[in-house]
Amino acid sequence: MTEQGERSPFLDLIGGQVEEWREGYVRMALALMPHHTNPHGVMHGGVITSLMDEAVGGVIASVRGIDVMKAAPHATVEMNASFMAGARPGDEIVVEARVLRLGKTVAFAEAEARRRGEDELIAKGRFTFVIVGPRQ
Amino acid sequence: MMDERRRSPFSAFIGTEMEEMRDGYVRLSLRLGPQHTNPNGVMHGGVVTTMMDSALGAALSSVRGDDARRNPHATIEMNASFLSPAFPGDEIVVEGRLLRLGGSVAFGEAEARRRSDERLIAKARLTFAIAGGRGQ
Numbered sequence: 001m002t003e004q005g006e007r008s009p010f011l012d013l014i015g016g017q018v019e020e021w022r023e024g025y026v027r028m029a030l031a032l033m034p035h036h037t038n039p040h041g042v043m044h045g046g047v048i049t050s051l052m053d054e055a056v057g058g059v060i061a062s063v064r065g066i067d068v069m070k071a072a073p074h075a076t077v078e079m080n081a082s083f084m085a086g087a088r089p090g091d092e093i094v095v096e097a098r099v100l101r102l103g104k105t106v107a108f109a110e111a112e113a114r115r116r117g118e119d120e121l122i123a124k125g126r127f128t129f130v131i132v133g134p135r136q
Numbered sequence: 137m138m139d140e141r142r143r144s145p146f147s148a149f150i151g152t153e154m155e156e157m158r159d160g161y162v163r164l165s166l167r168l169g170p171q172h173t174n175p176n177g178v179m180h181g182g183v184v185t186t187m188m189d190s191a192l193g194a195a196l197s198s199v200r201g202d203d204a205r206r207n208p209h210a211t212i213e214m215n216a217s218f219l220s221p222a223f224p225g226d227e228i229v230v231e232g233r234l235l236r237l238g239g240s241v242a243f244g245e246a247e248a249r250r251r252s253d254e255r256l257i258a259k260a261r262l263t264f265a266i267a268g269g270r271g272q
Contacts, residue, residue, distance in 0.1 A: 008173075010171065010183060011180075035145045035146060036145070037146060038144050039193065044144065045186075045211040046146055047146060049216075050181075050183075053181040054180070057181075075178070080214075081214045083210065086210060
């Protein structure tokens, strides 16, 4: 992330990219490689949960504003994810995140993951955030 | 101790170590570094969801044995609560326990704690589908 906000070290580590960032919508992508797999040789579920968590955190930041977020960060408190299809090295994963509701102390968002250019969902997640309040 | 790189490439890539794997129980650990953080400088949720998913996948493999290679299991649902933040320097310990292994689905739970004071960091429930299981 550059003008969109702060860099996310863990997103950099796993190789995710921010493709689009505007108020209320964030899209991220990751090219799956052999080191993203589980013991069965398919995408590790943690790759998708990491991307979805990053994308929903980002989309809430896009609505709250970076300055507001830095003064009073939001943090994931609940994640419910469904994994509907597998993915393999060579596939490109695209995750889109949208805000469902932004309240004063909680926020709700969802994320969908697909292979690039395909309609079929590979995963969907619903996330709840708490807005932590001004930093001490 | 099992080589986590050979067992689960993504889990090993982020720095997870396998500490114990026996009948339906797995314990993993990871020392948090700056590369595991989100833009707020705290542990990225994806770190602990990756570890919890890995722990349960392995706990299930420990019971299924060779059958897990012939008919792989895959996470289909994960519900996680993030109870407390963690920071670089903290050591995260994740325990996964198999709750029930059926013919075509399996259920498990995972807890993540900080090693130094056993504070609960996150808790999750996971559901797996078993390929080629009954009813498929």
